[in-house]
Amino acid sequence: MIKVTCAIIVNAGGLVLVAQRSETMSLPLKWEFPGGKIEPGETAEACLIREIKEELHVDVEIVSSLPPNTHKYPNVTIQLIPFVCRITSAQVLLKEHRDFKWLPKDELLALDWAEADVPIVKHYIET
Numbered sequence: 093m094i095k096v097t098c099a100i101i102v103n104a105g106g107l108v109l110v111a112q113r114s115e116t117m118s119l120p121l122k123w124e125f126p127g128g129k130i131e132p133g134e135t136a137e138a139c140l141i142r143e144i145k146e147e148l149h150v151d152v153e154i155v156s157s158l159p160p161n162t163h164k165y166p167n168v169t170i171q172l173i174p175f176v177c178r179i180t181s182a183q184v185l186l187k188e189h190r191d192f193k194w195l196p197k198d199e200l201l202a203l204d205w206a207e208a209d210v211p212i213v214k215h216y217i218e219t
C-alpha cells in the first residue's frame with residue numbers, strides 16, 4: 093500500500109484549493125487535493141510541506157488532520173492522509189497540475205474527483 097498525503101488548503105475567506113491532475117499524470121484530469129507519496133523515513137507532515145512547495149510553490153502550515161482513507165484502484169492501493177492547512181505565502185504557481193481553483197465548501201462535491209478523495213471531501217464538508 094502506498095501512503096499519500098494531501099492538503100485541504102483553506103484561505104482567509106474559507107475557500108478551498110483544489111487541483112486538477114494533468115493529462116500525463118495517473119488519474120488524468122481528475123481533481124484532487126495536492127500532495128504526494130511519503131518517502132522512506134519521512135513523516136506525513138514533512139511530506140505534505142515538501143510536496144506542496146514542489147507542486148504549488150507555496151508554504152503551508154498544518155492546522156489539523158482528518159481520518160485517512162484507504163482506496164483500491166485497479167493497479168494500486170493507496171492510503172490517502174489528509175491535513176487541513178493554512179497558506180502562508182501568496183502566489184500559487186502550478187508546477188505539475190493542469191489547473192486549480194479556490195472553491196467554497198458547498199461546490200466541492202460537484203467536481204470529478206479521484207475516487208480516493210470522495211470520502212475525504214464528504215468528511216470535510218461535514219466538519
Ligand SMILES: Nc1nc2c([nH]c(=O)n2[C@H]2C[C@H](O)[C@@H](COP(=O)(O)OP(=O)(O)OP(=O)(O)O)O2)c(=O)[nH]1
Nearest residue numbers: 096098117118124125126127128129170206208209
Ligand atoms: N497527491 C494526491 N494524490 C492522490 C489524491 N487522490 C488520489 O487518488 N491520489 C493518488 C494518485 C497517485 O496514484 C497517488 C499520488 O501520487 P503522486 O501525487 O505522487 O502522483 P504521481 O504522479 O507521482 O503518481 P504516479 O503517476 O507515479 O502513480 O495517489 C490526492 O488527493 N492527492
